[in-house]
Amino acid sequence: MVAHISGTTLADNLREKLVTAIIDGEIPQGTKISETALASRYGVSRGPLREAIRGLEGLRLVQRRPHAGVRVISLDCAELREIFTIREALEGMAARLACENMLDEDICSLDELLRLHESEVYGSDGELYFKQQDDLDFHLRVLQGSGNIRLYKLMGEDLYQLILMYRRQSRLCPARATLALDEHKRIFDAIQARDGELAEILMRRHIQGAYLTLQHCIGENT
Amino acid sequence: MVAHISGTTLADNLREKLVTAIIDGEIPQGTKISETALASRYGVSRGPLREAIRGLEGLRLVQRRPHAGVRVISLDCAELREIFTIREALEGMAARLACENMLDEDICSLDELLRLHESEVYGSDGELYFKQQDDLDFHLRVLQGSGNIRLYKLMGEDLYQLILMYRRQSRLCPARATLALDEHKRIFDAIQARDGELAEILMRRHIQGAYLTLQHCIGENT
DNA sequence: CGCCTCAGAATTGTCGACAATGTTACTCAA
DNA sequence: TTGAGTAACATTGTCGACAATTCTGAGGCG
Numbered sequence: 001m002v003a004h005i006s007g008t009t010l011a012d013n014l015r016e017k018l019v020t021a022i023i024d025g026e027i028p029q030g031t032k033i034s035e036t037a038l039a040s041r042y043g044v045s046r047g048p049l050r051e052a053i054r055g056l057e058g059l060r061l062v063q064r065r066p067h068a069g070v071r072v073i074s075l076d077c078a079e080l081r082e083i084f085t086i087r088e089a090l091e092g093m094a095a096r097l098a099c100e101n102m103l104d105e106d107i108c109s110l111d112e113l114l115r116l117h118e119s120e121v122y123g124s125d126g127e128l129y130f131k132q133q134d135d136l137d138f139h140l141r142v143l144q145g146s147g148n149i150r151l152y153k154l155m156g157e158d159l160y161q162l163i164l165m166y167r168r169q170s171r172l173c174p175a176r177a178t179l180a181l182d183e184h185k186r187i188f189d190a191i192q193a194r195d196g197e198l199a200e201i202l203m204r205r206h207i208q209g210a211y212l213t214l215q216h217c218i219g220e221n222t
Numbered sequence: 223m224v225a226h227i228s229g230t231t232l233a234d235n236l237r238e239k240l241v242t243a244i245i246d247g248e249i250p251q252g253t254k255i256s257e258t259a260l261a262s263r264y265g266v267s268r269g270p271l272r273e274a275i276r277g278l279e280g281l282r283l284v285q286r287r288p289h290a291g292v293r294v295i296s297l298d299c300a301e302l303r304e305i306f307t308i309r310e311a312l313e314g315m316a317a318r319l320a321c322e323n324m325l326d327e328d329i330c331s332l333d334e335l336l337r338l339h340e341s342e343v344y345g346s347d348g349e350l351y352f353k354q355q356d357d358l359d360f361h362l363r364v365l366q367g368s369g370n371i372r373l374y375k376l377m378g379e380d381l382y383q384l385i386l387m388y389r390r391q392s393r394l395c396p397a398r399a400t401l402a403l404d405e406h407k408r409i410f411d412a413i414q415a416r417d418g419e420l421a422e423i424l425m426r427r428h429i430q431g432a433y434l435t436l437q438h439c440i441g442e443n444t
Numbered sequence: 445c446g447c448c449t450c451a452g453a454a455t456t457g458t459c460g461a462c463a464a465t466g467t468t469a470c471t472c473a474a
Numbered sequence: 475t476t477g478a479g480t481a482a483c484a485t486t487g488t489c490g491a492c493a494a495t496t497c498t499g500a501g502g503c504g
Contacts (some may be wrong), residue, residue, distance in 0.1 A: 007288060008288055009288045009289070011276075012288065050273060051272060051276050054273050054276035054277055054280070055276055055279070058276070058277065058279070058281070059280070060372070066229060066231045067229075067231070079372065082370045083372065085319065085370055086315070086370070089311040090312070092311065093308070093310070093311035149304065150301065150305065153282075154308065
């Protein structure tokens with residue numbers, strides 16, 4: 001009983017599954033992917049599988065050498081730094097743009113989101129995973145508010161996959177919930193005041209801070 | 223007599239060919255791509271072709287609807303603006319990073335490149351096309367000098383394809399050669415002085431200026 | 445003991461055929 | 475005349491088999 005979701009394709013479904021499998025570490029970093037093995041595992045032929053892998057290649061989740069197979073990328077600290085640097089540039093710009101382009105109603109909605117986050121942080125205090133989702137939500141909202149669709153897709157669909165991969169696979173210790181929320185609020189204030197310059201600076205600092213704690217965390221764990 | 227370049231693959235070759243075909247406008251914007259037609263045209267089966275198309279999809283050069291075919295994206299002004307905004311953020315960051323990470327010998331090499339460009343600009347004065355290649359060279363050098371490999375690939379391999387597509391397909395009129403060269407030189411000075419803050423600002427202004435002239439040009443031609 | 449050579453095996457790349465879906469054009473009734 | 479319904483067609487998606495290339499390891503030579 002194959003669950004054929006209409007309007008989609010085996011290769012597309014498979015790509016999504018593989019993305020989450022890699023992000024969750026189900027397929028470990030550095031693993032060489034065997035086409036035949038994966039194909040039989042997911043019950044598809046090698047055709048769709050190969051197309052799905054081409055998609056992963058576009059996301060730079062795997063590296064491919066012709067005639068020699070693909071392997072899942074392995075995340076080292078240098079690459080984490082690279083990704084966060086790119087993120088700093090892009091999300092800083094997104095914050096700046098959001099000041100110009102975000103609709104008043106979207107700003108109100110973002111305000112509500114922050115209040116929700118606040119209640120969660122100060123309400124119960126064992127919500128590490130939730131915190132991550134909240135953080136993601138806020139950043140995605142800002143990206144969306146920038147009005148730059150390509151920017152939104154580039155960050156939200158491509159780079160965030162890698163960041164999630166880091167977060168999931170390095171059991172991390174973000175005692176940063178209240179601090180991050182506070183920074184979010186100040187970024188929001190800048191957006192509400194339509195102060196693009198300030199919003200960009202604050203966002204960049206926020207991401208730098210996130211990187212430092214994450215790096216510190218990894219340094220302790222490895 | 224098929225020219226099988228060893229160490230590569232039909233799908234990869236085909237992807238490159240299709241990229242240049244799209245960039246050069248050989249396959250017009252908005253065209254619906256027929257798999258069978260393209261496959262027979264390039265003398266390959268539909269398998270490699272489909273994989274190549276997956277690659278194009280990753281570059282966002284084509285859009286795909288399941289079971290309904292892919293079509294080449296069509297470039298409008300809004301998207302041009304989006305791309306240049308992203309470029310501004312990323313290359314600004316690249317310039318900042320280059321100040322920290324660029325080796326002295328690479329800086330010397332960049333200096334030589336600029337002198338070469340200067341001689342070309344003031345030597346013969348009918349070199350519009352050359353100017354574009356020079357501009358590209360400079361920016362790629364800075365990106366490479368940032369030391370951020372992912373940033374370099376993201377701009378150099380992905381986004382620049384789209385920018386080239388604009389440049390090629392809108393017969394443009396860059397009487398900006400000397401101005402751009404001057405800006406390049408000032409950016410170089412900042413890099414040489416290891417002044418990241420200034421280099422980022424100058425690079426961002428430079429790209430904003432390039433966008434304005436390009437936009438102005440398109441506005442006149444359409 | 446180390447290194448090179450060279451089959452054999454395993455894996456990747458390519459192809460043609462079949463199945464599933466979307467599109468189009470025609471018929472017929474309101 | 476126009477609109478819905480439907481049947482034929484065209485296109486995309488999937489599969490299994492074959493070809494080409496790389497990897498592995500056993501054997502021999504220095």
